[in-house]
Amino acid sequence: MTRHLHPRNGGGLCTQRRLQAFALLLLVLAGRxxxxxxxxxxxxxxxxxxxxxxxxxxxxxxxxxxxAVKLRWTSDRPITxxxxxxxxxxxxxxxxxxxxxxxxxxAGRFPIEEHKADAKGGxxxxxxxxxxxxxxxx
Numbered sequence: 001m002t003r004h005l006h007p008r009n010g011g012g013l014c015t016q017r018r019l020q021a022f023a024l025l026l027l028v029l030a031g032r033x034x035x036x037x038x039x040x041x042x043x044x045x046x047x048x049x050x051x052x053x054x055x056x057x058x059x060x061x062x063x064x065x066x067x068a069v070k071l072r073w074t075s076d077r078p079i080t081x082x083x084x085x086x087x088x089x090x091x092x093x094x095x096x097x098x099x100x101x102x103x104x105x106x107a108g109r110f111p112i113e114e115h116k117a118d119a120k121g122g123x124x125x126x127x128x129x130x131x132x133x134x135x136x137x138x
Contacts, residue, residue, distance in 0.1 A: 018113035039138055049075040049092070051091045052114070054130045055104075061131060063104050065138045071100040083133065103115065104135045 047058050063069055073081065075092045082089045085106055092098045109131035 016082055031038055038070060040066050042070070044070040044072060044112045047074075049073065049079060050080075051076065051079075052130075053069045059131050060134065062134045064136050065084065065107050066088065067078055067104045067135075069102055069133075073098045073100065080115040081130070083110060083112050089115065104133075107137045108134045110132050 041064065043063055045058065045061055048056055059072075073090070073092045074095075074097055076094055079092050080089060080093065081092060081100065083100065083102070085108060086102050088095045088100055088102055090098060090100045110133045112131045112133065
């Protein structure tokens with residue numbers, strides 16, 4: 001490697017070499033960022049609620065941390081859903097496909113429950129969760 005020495009800057013690398021080194025550093029950092037982005041997966045689940053229940057095969061949804069998740073809900077009656085841990089609340093109307101979209105940042109097990117209005121103007125939950133989301137570390 002040939003070094004270009006300049007008396008004004010104490011004999012250090014010339015500006016062109018510094019720019020090349022900086023460009024190489026940017027490429028390495030971009031490559032590392034790209035590896036992280038490549039691990040993000042988009043996942044979609046179609047979930048149908050009938051008579052207040054979800055099919056047994058959709059009661060447990062497994063995903064990985066970092067996944068971009070889309071839960072597409074349909075229901076035979078109006079219902080308000082709450083995904084605990086992510087604090088997402090979504091109203092679903094009959095005959096309307098409704099999406100609940102989030103990035104799975106927190107690992108763990110999170111219930112999806114129906115929010116019902118109570119006499120005090122607040123809400124309560126149904127007896128058992130309609131479904132659960134399990135988010136596994138990547």
